[in-house]
Amino acid sequence: MSTDIGSKRNSHAMRFRKSSAAVPADAQPIPLSSSFENLFLEHWTRVYRLVLGLVGDPAEAEDLALETFLKLYQRYPEPPQSFNAGGWLTRVASNLGLHSIRSYKRRERYELAAGTGALADAPENRPAEIHAREEELRLARMSLAQMNPRQAELLILRYSAMSYRDIAAALGLSPSSVGPLLLRAEREFEKRYRFLVEGET
Amino acid sequence: MSQHLNEGQIRAALDGELGPADLRHLETCAECRARQEAMRQEQRQAAHRLALFSRAPLPGGLSPKAALSRFRDRPIPQEESSSMARKALRSPAIRYILPVALLLALILSFPSTRAFADRVLDLFRVEQVTVIPVDFTGLQQLTGEGTVGKQLSELISDSVTMSQKPGAPVEVSDAAHASQLAGFTVRLPRGMAPSRISVVHASAFTFTVNRTKAQALLDEAGRSDLILPASIDGASISVTVPAAVSADYGTCPPPNTDETGFRLNAGGSPGRQYPDCVILAEIPSPTVTAPPGLDVAQLAQIGLEFTGMSSQQAQDFTQTVDWTSTLVIPIPKNAATYEQVKVDGVVGTLIQRPADDAPEYGLLWVKAGTIYAISGLGNNSQQALQMANLLP
Numbered sequence: 001m002s003t004d005i006g007s008k009r010n011s012h013a014m015r016f017r018k019s020s021a022a023v024p025a026d027a028q029p030i031p032l033s034s035s036f037e038n039l040f041l042e043h044w045t046r047v048y049r050l051v052l053g054l055v056g057d058p059a060e061a062e063d064l065a066l067e068t069f070l071k072l073y074q075r076y077p078e079p080p081q082s083f084n085a086g087g088w089l090t091r092v093a094s095n096l097g098l099h100s101i102r103s104y105k106r107r108e109r110y111e112l113a114a115g116t117g118a119l120a121d122a123p124e125n126r127p128a129e130i131h132a133r134e135e136e137l138r139l140a141r142m143s144l145a146q147m148n149p150r151q152a153e154l155l156i157l158r159y160s161a162m163s164y165r166d167i168a169a170a171l172g173l174s175p176s177s178v179g180p181l182l183l184r185a186e187r188e189f190e191k192r193y194r195f196l197v198e199g200e201t
Numbered sequence: 202m203s204q205h206l207n208e209g210q211i212r213a214a215l216d217g218e219l220g221p222a223d224l225r226h227l228e229t230c231a232e233c234r235a236r237q238e239a240m241r242q243e244q245r246q247a248a249h250r251l252a253l254f255s256r257a258p259l260p261g262g263l264s265p266k267a268a269l270s271r272f273r274d275r276p277i278p279q280e281e282s283s284s285m286a287r288k289a290l291r292s293p294a295i296r297y298i299l300p301v302a303l304l305l306a307l308i309l310s311f312p313s314t315r316a317f318a319d320r321v322l323d324l325f326r327v328e329q330v331t332v333i334p335v336d337f338t339g340l341q342q343l344t345g346e347g348t349v350g351k352q353l354s355e356l357i358s359d360s361v362t363m364s365q366k367p368g369a370p371v372e373v374s375d376a377a378h379a380s381q382l383a384g385f386t387v388r389l390p391r392g393m394a395p396s397r398i399s400v401v402h403a404s405a406f407t408f409t410v411n412r413t414k415a416q417a418l419l420d421e422a423g424r425s426d427l428i429l430p431a432s433i434d435g436a437s438i439s440v441t442v443p444a445a446v447s448a449d450y451g452t453c454p455p456p457n458t459d460e461t462g463f464r465l466n467a468g469g470s471p472g473r474q475y476p477d478c479v480i481l482a483e484i485p486s487p488t489v490t491a492p493p494g495l496d497v498a499q500l501a502q503i504g505l506e507f508t509g510m511s512s513q514q515a516q517d518f519t520q521t522v523d524w525t526s527t528l529v530i531p532i533p534k535n536a537a538t539y540e541q542v543k544v545d546g547v548v549g550t551l552i553q554r555p556a557d558d559a560p561e562y563g564l565l566w567v568k569a570g571t572i573y574a575i576s577g578l579g580n581n582s583q584q585a586l587q588m589a590n591l592l593p
Contacts, residue, residue, distance in 0.1 A: 032273055040272065044265040053254030062263055066272055075542060075586075083543050091541070133253070140250045148517050159251040164218040169548055170541065174523045179218065180209030181521060183240075186247040193250060 033078040039085045040069055046086075047093045050160055054097030054144075056137060064100060068093040087166045094156035101145045143192040151185035158182055206233045211240050328486070328526035330550050330565050330572075332539045333505070333518060352418045360409050367404040367442070372397060383444040385485050385571065390591035395448040395481075403444045410436045419507070427503050430496060438491045445484035450588075451477035479577035479584060486570050497524040528572070530565065544589045545573065553582055564589060 032040075047068050052061035071092050072085070079085055144152045150171070157167045158178075168175040206214070206223055213219050214227055214237055227233050263271065373379045375398065379387040382400045389395060412434035419427050498519040505515035508531070522529065530550065532539055537554040542564070549566030563576040564585035575585040 032269075037269060040269050041265045044263075044268050048263070048268070050254070062268070066268065069272055080543075082546065088541075088543070136250055137253050140253060148514070150517065150521065155251055156254070158216075159248075159254055164213065164216070171521070173521055177209070177521065177523065179211075179213035179216075180207070182216075183208055183212040183244070184520075186244050186251075189251065190244075190247040193247070 032073075035079050035081075036073060036077060039072070039079055043085060043089050044069075046160075047089050050090065050093050050156070051097040051100075053137075054094070054141065054156070055100050056141065060100065064096045065093065067096055084166070084169070087162060087170050090157060090160050090162060091153070091170045094153055094160070098144065098149065098152050098156065101141050102149075139193055139196050140189075142196055143189050146192050147185070147188055151181070151188055154178075154181055154185050155189060205230065206236075208240070211237050212244075215241055215244070328570075329523075329548075329567055330528045330530060331522060332530045332532055332550050332552065334532055334537070334539075352414070352421055356411065356414050356418060359414070360411055361406050362409070363404070363406045365403060365405040367402045367444075370399040370401045370447075372399050374398070379446045379448075383446050385443070385483075387446045387483060388592045389448055389481070390588045391593055392591060393450060393588065395450055396453065397449040399447050399449075401445045401447075403442060405439070405441045408438045408440065410434060410438070422507070424507055427506055429503065430499060433495060433500070436492050436495055438489060438495075441488045443485040443487065445482060447480055447482045450479045450481070453478035453480055477578075479575065479588065481588060482574045482576075484572050486567070486572060498522075501529070528567070542586065544586060545592055549573075549589070551582055551585070553580075 044065065048061055048065040051064040051068070052058060055061055055064065068089055072079070072089060076083060144155065147155075154167065154171065157170060162170070164175050164178040167173070167178050173181065204226075206219075206227060210219060210223050211227075211233065214224070219227065227237065371382065373382060376387045376389045379398050379400050382402075384403075389398075410433045412429050412431065415433075416429050419425065419429070501519045501522070501524065502512075502515040505518060506512060510518075530552070532552055533554075537552055539550055539552045541548050542551045543549070544564065544566050545568055547566055547568050549564055552563045552565070554561045560580045561576070561578055562580075562582040562585060563574060564582065565572070565574045566589070567573070573589070575588055577585060
């Protein structure tokens with residue numbers, strides 16, 4: 001099986017657009033504070049890249065990134081200067097991305113059971129290097145989706161270059177516990193990854 | 202430092218996150234460096250695979266300005282964004298969250314003994330709050346009229362000795378008076394007029410564990426697979442609860458006069474009766490002293506498994522918590538949501554139960570050794586954040 005999680009998900013990834021469609025045509029634009037706009041412009045690319053890495057589909061990544069900023073707006077329409085927006089956005093974005101790939105995992109299982117889980121792309125039509133990378137990403141996503149949510153979140157935060165101090169603050173941990181938990185999460189990730197590889201060979 | 206680094210410290214070293222003292226040890230210890238190199242090899246594959254996420258290319262995504270434009274022009278109404286959660290979240294009332302949290306916190310949050318094994322007593326003070334979704338089904342029998350509920354009542358009445366009772370709440374006129382009476386500086390939101398300020402005096406009690414009765418309770422509840430450690434039998438745990446202050450805004454129910462004397466659950470009163478009630482509560486951290494040797498993580502794991510969590514899930518959670526300083530708040534799984542928020546200059550926890558009939562919210566945080574809680578009815582949890590940010 002070599003379906004790509006992202007490429008199959010377009011039809012399900014319309015939260016922001018669906019919701020937006022419910023807005024009346026004459027709806028007024030959101031009045032954004034300059035502090036919010038600055039944060040948006042500063043962090044958009046990083047947030048988008050993070051969720052794109054997780055879900056693999058540009059359209060869904062855009063929706064999830066916008067949803068991340070919507071949550072920020074709902075919580076902090078005028079973010080104070082002391083606010084650690086980077087950490088907050090990273091955590092929300094990683095949760096949304098993880099939720100999305102977990103939902104996909106459930107859907108995929110259902111589709112396979114129903115006999116509709118077809119191969120989305122023919123790997124022989126792509127260069128070997130690109131195919132190998134996509135395959136690695138697909139298996140990595142599936143591994144994360146199967147993991148304990150807290151462990152998966154810890155991995156995403158760390159591999160988004162967050163410091164131990166920021167991770168500890170975001171997850172309510174003591175900084176000294178990040179190292180051991182990270183090590184355990186990496187081992188769990190690798191175990192699940194290898195199990196998936198073995199299951200497909 | 203002569204002791205070798207543990208695995209977690211060596212993992213931190215790979216990320217350049219080791220403290221100065223540990224780093225000095227690493228630099229001079231060939232054995233630890235060899236272990237570091239072995240770990241680097243071990244985690245190389247996982248690191249490579251996980252780094253793929255952060256190296257994802259940007260195939261024609263929206264530019265920041267275009268994204269901002271789209272964000273501005275196509276907003277999601279706030280009601281719309283919470284409707285999914287409402288459908289998913291149904292039953293148990295958040296009014297049980299905080300009192301149950303206090304009960305479970307006392308049961309679960311005894312101090313870890315590992316770091317202080319050479320001390321006579323361990324000490325627990327709340328420095329942070331964390332939330333865990335649990336299935337309350339398993340806990341309902343504890344508070345019911347059945348055999349288990351009666352056994353629990355007996356266990357508590359047999360095991361708890363009140364050394365200082367809080368008495369009835371005392372109503373005061375302003376923050377200064379409340380501070381004087383409570384013995385700590387009470388902070389109230391600037392520019393808001395409370396409808397009532399109440400002070401509950403300090404209390405203290407000792408809980409002596411009767412393992413036989415506690416195990417019998419687990420057996421009666423059908424969880425004989427959970428075995429309490431023999432070492433807890435006879436352990437004496439002392440709890441000191443400082444004076445607490447609550448300030449009502451809007452029309453609120455009168456303060457409770459039960460033994461806890463602290464009205465953390467008032468936000469859960471019937472929504473139609475008290476639609477505009479918001480309550481701010483403040484209390485310096487209770488102090489718990491317990492004998493060394495009490496394995497907190499193990500007891501916490503048993504407690505969590507009792508709620509229906511798998512052994513692995515419970516173990517994973519207990520290992521993430523610093524039990525010497527964390528107040529663990531259980532919330533109804535699938536019936537309430539929570540998120541960390543910046544509040545009052547620290548990280549707090551916002552809990553919401555967006556039920557259709559009587560939505561509720563609670564905001565908790567700890568600052569400078571004092572626990573703060575704002576609870577209210579309705580969906581407007583922003584009100585709690587706004588109130589918190591008005592504190593002097």
